[in-house]
Amino acid sequence: MNSFFGLPKMKIQKYEKYLPTAFNDSLTMLEKINKIIERMNVVTDKTNELVDFINEFIETYDERMKPFIIETLYNMSDDGTLEEIINETIFSDMWNDVDNFKDYVNNELIKYKNDIPIILTCKSQSDWEEEGADFRWINDAIEYLSEFRNKYKLNGVRAEIILESNYQMQEQILVNGIDLGWITIKSKDEKVIAVRSFLTERIEATDNSTSYPLFGATNFGVLPIIDVLFEMSFSGDSSGRHGVFVADGGKAIIRPNKGVQNAGAVGLYAWNGGWVVAYGSNFDNANGAGVQCFRNSNINFRTGTAKNAGTNGIYLGSSSVVEAMYADFSGASNRGAWIYANGKLNIREGKLNDCGAEGIFAHYNAIVNCSSVEIKNAGKQGIRGTTGAMINCDWVIIENSIDEGIFIDYGSSLNGNYADIRRCGGNSAVRCENGGRVNVSHSNIKFNKQRAIYSNRGGYISVGNSDCSQNDHSGRDIDCARGSIVVAIDTLGRTGQLPLNTVSEIGSVFFEEN
DSSP: OOOOOOOOOOOOOOOOOOSSSSSOOOOOOHHHHHHHHHHHHHHHHHHHHHHHHHHHHHHHHHHGGHHHHHHHHHHHHHHHHHHHIIIIIHHHHHHHHHHHHHHHHHHHHHHHTTSSEEEEEOOOOTTTTTTTOOOSSSHHHHHTTTTTTHHHHSOOOOEEEEEEETTTEOOOOOESOOOOOOEEEEEEOEEEEOOOOGOOOOOOBBBOOOHHHHHHHHTTBBEEEOOOOEEEOSSSSOTOOOOOEETTTEEEEEEEEEEEEOOOOOOEESSSSEEETTTTTTTTTOSSSSHHHHSSSSEEEOOOOOOOOOSOEEOOOTTTEEEOOTTTTTOOOOOOOEEEOOOEEETTTOBOSSSSSSSSESSSSSSEOTTTTTEEESSSOEEESSSEEEEEOOTTTEEOOOOOSSEOOOOOEOOOOOOOEEEEOEEEEEETTOOOEEEEEEEEESSSEEEEEEESOOEEETTOBBOOOOOOOOSSSSSEEEEEEEEEEEEOOOOTTTSSSSBBTTEEEEEEEE
């Protein structure tokens, strides 16, 4: 009988020596592979020891036992008994170690792969292949990437689509019901032209059939992260040509200083449960509203800019919420901020200068926090609240409004401690009527074209500890009429011939000069 041959041993792979980048027990990938080779060589040694034993036995056993032993070994090999004896008795612990180490290496490989994003490039020229780009169209790059499956891991698969220099966007990115939030679109140029005439496909959304956005997501779809500043051209139809539109649970993330300028319609639009994070983003020069948010949608626009909108800087309502602290909606052709129907806006320390109508217009139970906001040169009132609106504007600065600085009526309320209101027109700098309620205590309300304070038709104004002097009305800085109330304790300003600290047909002016 011939002898059995042993197994050859695997060679350790050589590698260049270099200083470690991390002074711990971590290994390079090649070192990990060599560890596997060392483990396999141990298995080989054990196997060869068994082969040597069998060969020695073959050389010395009794010739009369030879046929029986050979037959028994072959039978044990055929029915798996020999394999079971070797694996479970001799190598059981070793195989467990090998399996555990294999799982460890596979997990390390997955982590290593997830740390490196997939990077694709797009070039808009027809010779994109010769130029070394991966794709011409962004949609083709997204289609290719959508074949990857994002596992339930902390990092998962990540990908970047990089727009080469001089890229022109001539397509729409419309997402319906799938999550592409693991893809980021970037650009080598500071700004990328989006050709408006190519926005021809309408996106389907509940009660909205007129939207042809550059980027759109519906039915809980998630757009790729937008890390590019696009500028929409003037070619083609402008109607419904929004910059970014999300609806019916759709989501979008726009990075700081990125977004869509010069949108044909609305710059950033969330509708019917849409959700957007656009911290510090840029949606200037929209032909419609800069930012629009309706039907229980939510936008984070903190530190963003949507200046010079063709209609309203920001327009929201129907129980929607916009966080816009430090945002700038100046230069709107109509209202800087228009909020209604239980919409909620926080624009603390924001700017709403040079608007064609009101700086802020709030009605139908809208809620607005505009503390320390700046409103200059409004075409109508600086702040207008009506029909149950609630406004907080401590430390507000309002200057040069064509009409009143503040006008509150029909059950609305405004709290504006430490307000600074100057050079405003209209009936008075602060006007309150028809059940409205205003607190502008500790304020400076001076140099206005008529009165500082006017409460009329059941209005209530508290202006204690304030300076209401040096306004241009011929007789009064503080005025009251038709059953209204003014509380002006420790306040500077003229009251003319008004009956003070009593109740009369005009109402009551409780006045005590500072």
